[in-house]
Amino acid sequence: MSWFRISPSGAPNGKSGEKTGTVWDQIEGTQPNYPDSPIPRSFNIDTTSGHRFWVHGNATEHFFEHFTGSLKRSCLDKARIATQVHLKSFEAALDKLAKQGYEFDKLYLVDGWEIKIGQRSVVSTDKNPQVYHARYIGE
Secondary structure (H helix, E strand, O other): HHHHOOOOOOOOOOOOOOOOOOHHHHHOOOOOEEOOOOEEEEEEEEOOOHHHHHHOOOHHHHHOOOOOOOOHHOOOOHHHHHHHHHHHHHHHHHHHHHHHOOOOOEEEEEEEEEEEEEEEOOOOOOOOOOEEEEEEEOO
């Protein structure tokens, strides 16, 4: 599957500017990455069916924890691949939820992912819904 590839720089799309053929092509960082990781502190994500969400730092913290946990058990390249698989799984669950419809501030369990979506603040110029909770708990 194409999302196992890592860009030549090891950076998600947006940093290197090149298409990777991975989930990184669907992610646009809106804050700097967590230290020594490919995970932005917040990001926009475009789902396969065309929905766009902003992923809040409360949610990305769990992605960073997954990356550091993978790094402790393996090498950097394997941790990056595991992170891509994790993010692709999240994107697929988010896409599924967007297609079926959702209510703001309600906890959903989709394909092993706990997901909560809310409205952006009135001061934000970006009106995409925000994912403020995203945590994989398993099936």
